[in-house]
Amino acid sequence: MASLCMNSLPLPPSSHSKKLALTEASSSSNGSIAAAAAASKPIVVSGNPPTFVSAPGRRIVAVGDLHGDLDQARCALEMAGVLSSDGLDLWTGGESVLIQLGDVLDRGEDELAILSLLRSLDMQAKAEGGAVFQVNGNHETMNVEGDFRYVDSGGFDECSDFLEYLNDYENDWEEAFVGWVGMSERWKEDRRLSRNYWGPLNLVKRQKGVIARSVLFRPGGPMACELARHGVVLKVNDWVFCHGGLLPHHVAYGLERMNNEVSLWMKGLSECGNNPKIPFIATRGYDSVVWNRLYSRDISDLEDYQISQQINAVLQDTLRAVGAKAMVVGHTPQFAGANCEYNCSIWRIDVGMSSGVLNSRPEVLEITDNKARVISSKRDTFTEFHVVDYT
Numbered sequence: 001m002a003s004l005c006m007n008s009l010p011l012p013p014s015s016h017s018k019k020l021a022l023t024e025a026s027s028s029s030n031g032s033i034a035a036a037a038a039a040s041k042p043i044v045v046s047g048n049p050p051t052f053v054s055a056p057g058r059r060i061v062a063v064g065d066l067h068g069d070l071d072q073a074r075c076a077l078e079m080a081g082v083l084s085s086d087g088l089d090l091w092t093g094g095e096s097v098l099i100q101l102g103d104v105l106d107r108g109e110d111e112l113a114i115l116s117l118l119r120s121l122d123m124q125a126k127a128e129g130g131a132v133f134q135v136n137g138n139h140e141t142m143n144v145e146g147d148f149r150y151v152d153s154g155g156f157d158e159c160s161d162f163l164e165y166l167n168d169y170e171n172d173w174e175e176a177f178v179g180w181v182g183m184s185e186r187w188k189e190d191r192r193l194s195r196n197y198w199g200p201l202n203l204v205k206r207q208k209g210v211i212a213r214s215v216l217f218r219p220g221g222p223m224a225c226e227l228a229r230h231g232v233v234l235k236v237n238d239w240v241f242c243h244g245g246l247l248p249h250h251v252a253y254g255l256e257r258m259n260n261e262v263s264l265w266m267k268g269l270s271e272c273g274n275n276p277k278i279p280f281i282a283t284r285g286y287d288s289v290v291w292n293r294l295y296s297r298d299i300s301d302l303e304d305y306q307i308s309q310q311i312n313a314v315l316q317d318t319l320r321a322v323g324a325k326a327m328v329v330g331h332t333p334q335f336a337g338a339n340c341e342y343n344c345s346i347w348r349i350d351v352g353m354s355s356g357v358l359n360s361r362p363e364v365l366e367i368t369d370n371k372a373r374v375i376s377s378k379r380d381t382f383t384e385f386h387v388v389d390y391t
Helices: 029-039 070-079 111-127 138-145 153-166 173-193 195-217 222-227 248-253 255-267 305-322
Strands: 044-046 052-054 060-063 097-100 131-134 233-236 239-242 326-329 339-341 346-348 363-368 371-378 381-389
Touching: 060 070, 070 111, 070 363, 070 371, 097 111, 097 233, 111 131, 111 153, 111 173, 111 222, 138 195, 138 222, 138 255, 153 173, 153 195, 195 222, 222 255, 233 255, 248 255, 248 305, 305 326
Parallel strands: 052 233, 060 097, 097 131, 239 326, 326 346
Antiparallel strands: 044 052, 060 363, 233 239, 339 346, 363 371, 371 381
């Protein structure tokens, strides 16, 4: 049985949406040479957690909410060209930059395995001049708060398995965590084979899962510290990425300040030595960074044209304040697929791909050479649409 003593656990190191026709992008040989030269420059990261990233010449791919569905996550990453299709979970993106927009947790049974996969890909990507970044969503912050309302029964089971699995690794958190994605299926299968053994004791098993999850995700717990490596907002080149939506008062408050406060709270630390307070501006309230849905509303539902104009004005003020061309968000499932609005100043890329949400086909956003497009899959054939040129 898993030990629940925190001291025995290894901790981590400190208008309608536009549907644009596919276009062919061409460039001169001089342009290709310039792009190659830019891509050879290193990626520069500012802030801890990462807040500002300079990634010259890099191809950027963004993936929305995954909600515990490892199969759909792998499909999306393969489609994005950053994950091998041979089942070995190898990085194939070269110098690409991958950004996952949060809500890996809840509604599915492979949450920790997905986080493990993303960490493994980040390590592999850095060796090739690429990178993997994540931002936390509202379901990450909810779990650190101890709000387990949306946890799948298999999610509790995975926490029990993972906690027991950690016992074999003593203080080597990184090796244990990165290796979990390759071991989780075996643990899951063993659990299924022994499920009949529990019989009437399922309530005991569920209690064990709740305790395990609490140990892992409470502030200062191993998984909370892992999540603390990521902020709630990330600016890469001229693009800003967050889960719900950035507003002018968030920018005025300070992006690095918000990210640092969320990270310290998740680690169970505070700058003044007291118990850290929940960072309200980032994680609580309808207008917080992880909960905001202002930009994700279908403007066809906004009968008042002035309301739509006001939303656009807020968006433009935010982009000017942060110095970005466009914003990319998740959080609100888009039933018609990933799309852009307000002259493509905002991209909404949560397509509800998890089987715990809409079980829709995966889609990802690709940004390269100042052009953005959505890549979608249909019957294993990749198609492209929504090409937007920002030059």
